[in-house]
Amino acid sequence: MTTYQIAELAELPSRYRGMLLNCFTAPKPAFLVGTRGQDGKDNLAIFSQVFHIGANPFLVGILVRPDVVERHTLRNIEATNVYTLSAVTADMVPQAHQTSAKYPNGKSEFEAVGLAEYRYPDFAAPAVENSPLQMGLELAERIDIKVNGTILIIGAVQWVRFGGEVTEDGFWDAAAQGLVANGGMDSYYPLLAPTRLSYAKP
Amino acid sequence: MTTYQIAELAELPSRYRGMLLNCFTAPKPAFLVGTRGQDGKDNLAIFSQVFHIGANPFLVGILVRPDVVERHTLRNIEATNVYTLSAVTADMVPQAHQTSAKYPNGKSEFEAVGLAEYRYPDFAAPAVENSPLQMGLELAERIDIKVNGTILIIGAVQWVRFGGEVTEDGFWDAAAQGLVANGGMDSYYPLLAPTRLSYAKP
Numbered sequence: 001m002t003t004y005q006i007a008e009l010a011e012l013p014s015r016y017r018g019m020l021l022n023c024f025t026a027p028k029p030a031f032l033v034g035t036r037g038q039d040g041k042d043n044l045a046i047f048s049q050v051f052h053i054g055a056n057p058f059l060v061g062i063l064v065r066p067d068v069v070e071r072h073t074l075r076n077i078e079a080t081n082v083y084t085l086s087a088v089t090a091d092m093v094p095q096a097h098q099t100s101a102k103y104p105n106g107k108s109e110f111e112a113v114g115l116a117e118y119r120y121p122d123f124a125a126p127a128v129e130n131s132p133l134q135m136g137l138e139l140a141e142r143i144d145i146k147v148n149g150t151i152l153i154i155g156a157v158q159w160v161r162f163g164g165e166v167t168e169d170g171f172w173d174a175a176a177q178g179l180v181a182n183g184g185m186d187s188y189y190p191l192l193a194p195t196r197l198s199y200a201k202p
Numbered sequence: 203m204t205t206y207q208i209a210e211l212a213e214l215p216s217r218y219r220g221m222l223l224n225c226f227t228a229p230k231p232a233f234l235v236g237t238r239g240q241d242g243k244d245n246l247a248i249f250s251q252v253f254h255i256g257a258n259p260f261l262v263g264i265l266v267r268p269d270v271v272e273r274h275t276l277r278n279i280e281a282t283n284v285y286t287l288s289a290v291t292a293d294m295v296p297q298a299h300q301t302s303a304k305y306p307n308g309k310s311e312f313e314a315v316g317l318a319e320y321r322y323p324d325f326a327a328p329a330v331e332n333s334p335l336q337m338g339l340e341l342a343e344r345i346d347i348k349v350n351g352t353i354l355i356i357g358a359v360q361w362v363r364f365g366g367e368v369t370e371d372g373f374w375d376a377a378a379q380g381l382v383a384n385g386g387m388d389s390y391y392p393l394l395a396p397t398r399l400s401y402a403k404p
Contacts, residue, residue, distance in 0.1 A: 001334075001363050001364065001365050002363070002364055002365075002368075003361060003362070003363045004361065004362045005360070005361050006259075006260075006358070006359065006360050006361065009259075009260050009359070009362070010258070010259070012372075014258070015371070015372065016371065016372035017257055017258065017260075017372065018257045018258075018372070019371055019372030019373055020368060020372040020373075020374055021254065021257040021260050021359075022254055022257065023372075023373060023374040023375075023376065024254075024262075024335060024337065024362065024364070024374065025231055025252060025253055025254040025262060026231065026376040026381070027229050027230075027231055027376055027381060027382075027383040027391075027393055028229075028230065028231060028253070028254075029227055029228065029229055029230060048254075049253045049254060049255075050227060051227055051230070051251045051253055051265060052223065052224055052226075052227040052230075052250075052251060052265075053251075053265065053347065053349075053350060053352055054267075054349075054350040054352060055219055055220045055223040055224065056212070056216070056219065056220075057208075057211075057212070057349075057350070058208075058211050058219075058223050059349060059350055060226075060227060061265075063253060063254075063255065063263075065256075090397075093397060093399070094399065097399045097402055098402050099402070100402040101402035101403050101404045102404065103404050104404065112404070132203075133226060135226065140349045141347065141348055141349045143345055143347070143354075145255065145343065145345070145356065146343055147255075147256075147259075147261060147342050147343045147356060147358070148255060148256040148259070148261055150255055150256060152345075152354070154347065154349055156208070156349070157208065157211070157223075158207070158208050159205060159206065159207050159208065160205070160206045160211070160226065161203050161204070161205045162203060162204055162226070163203050163204075166204075166222060169217070169218065169221055170214075170217065170218035170219065170220070170221030170222040170225075170386070171221055171222075171225060171385075171386055171388075171389065172222055172225040172226065172386070173225075173385070173389075174225065174228040174229055174385055174391070175385075175391055179228070179229060180229075181229040181383045181391075181393060183373075183375070183376055183377075183396050184372070184373055184374070186373075186398050186399050186400070186401070187373065187375075187396040187397065187398045187399075188396060188397050188399075189229075189376070189377055189383075189393040189394060189395075189396045190393075190394040191229055191383060191391040191392075191393065191394070192391060192392040192393070192394060193391075194385050194389040194390055194391045195295060195389065195390050196388050196389045197295070197296065197299045197388050197389075197390075198388070199388070200299055200300050200301070200302045200303035201303050202303045202304065202305050202306065202314070
C-alpha cells in the first residue's frame with residue numbers, strides 16, 4: 001500500500017495530481033449534459049460528477065467547475081433554466097469524450113462530434129438520440145461551494161426516456177444498456193452483469 | 203424507449219420509484235464511510251453518493267439523507283470532525299451491503315459484518331483494512347440542500363492509502379483493484395478493463 005499525507009498530495013505536479021485524485025472517486029457515472037444557449041446554439045459536454053439527490057421529487061445534481069469548458073453549460077442552464085442528461089454507452093465513448101475539446105465558436109458539439117439530437121416536445125435543451133437513458137431537467141437550486149468555488153446545480157427531472165426493461169421491483173440494468181463508468185478524466189470502464197442483494201437485515 | 207413525465211414519476215409506487223430512479227444515476231462509486239462516535243463506538247455505512255469536488259485541495263463530497271441509517275454517520279462526523287472512505291471491492295460486496303442493516307445499539311458494523319478496521323496514526327475514524335483505497339477526511343463544509351432537505355458533507359482529504367500502481371501520468375486503475383460500481387440501491391457491477399483516451403482536441 002502507498003500512503004500520501006495531505007502535504008504530499010499538495011506537492012504532486014498539478015496534472016498528475018488532477019488525474020490521480022479524479023481516479024480516487026471512480027467508478028463514476030458518465031453523462032453528456034445538453035443545453036441550448038439564448039442564441040439558439042446547442043452545447044454538449046461530458047460530466048462525471050453527476051449524482052442522485054432524491055427520488056420524490058426526482059432530483060439530480062451536477063458539479064460544475066466554472067474555469068473549464070463546462071462554463072458554457074452553466075451559462076446556458078442559467079439563461080434557459082433547462083438542460084438534459086444523456087448516459088454514455090461504450091459505443092458513444094469516443095464521441096462523448098471528444099465533447100471536452102474546445103471547439104471554435106459557432107459549431108455545436110453535436111455537430112462537431114457527430115451525435116444526433118433528440119428533441120423532447122416543448123423542451124428547449126437537446127438530448128442525445130442514441131443514448132438509452134435521457135432526462136430533461138429544470139434548474140431547481142444553485143449552490144456555490146465555499147471551499148473551492150465549484151458550483152452544484154440541482155435539477156428537477158421533468159421527463160425520462162429510457163430503453164430496456166424494468167423489473168417488477170423497479171430495477172433497471174445499466175450494464176444491459178451498455179453504459180460505462182468514468183474513471184479518471186480520460187478512462188471509461190465497461191460494466192459486467194450486476195450482483196443484486198436482498199434488503200439487508202441484522 | 204419508455205417515457206415518463208414528471209407527473210407519471212410522482213405516481214409510481216414509492217419503493218419502485220426509489221429503486222428505479224436510483225438506477226438512473228448508475229454506475230456510481232461504492233464507498234464505506236467509517237466514523238467513530240464520541241462514545242468511542244465505531245460506525246460503518248455504505249454510501250453511493252460520493253463525488254470529487256476538487257483536486258487542489260483534494261475535496262470529496264458525500265450526500266447524507268438524514269432520515270435513514272446514515273444519520274449515525276452524520277452525527278459522528280459533526281461530533282468528531284473526521285471520517286474515512288474505503289472503496290468497495292467485489293469480494294467485500296456482501297459485507298459492505300450488510301452495513302445498511304439496522305443493528306441494535308452497542309454493536310459496531312465492523313464487528314457485525316466482519317470487516318477489519320485500519321487505524322491511521324492519530325486519526326480517530328477507522329477505515330476498512332482490506333479495501334485497496336482508503337482515505338481520511340476532515341469536515342470542511344456542510345451544505346443543507348433546500349429543495350429536499352438532504353445534506354452535502356464536503357471533506358478535505360488528510361491522507362490516502364491505496365494498493366496497486368500509478369502510471370507515469372497519474373492514472374490509477376479501479377478495475378485492477380477489483381472495485382465495483384453501485385447500481386440501484388442493491389446492485390453492484392464489476393468493472394472490465396478501461397479504455398483510456400487522449401486529451402480531446404478539436
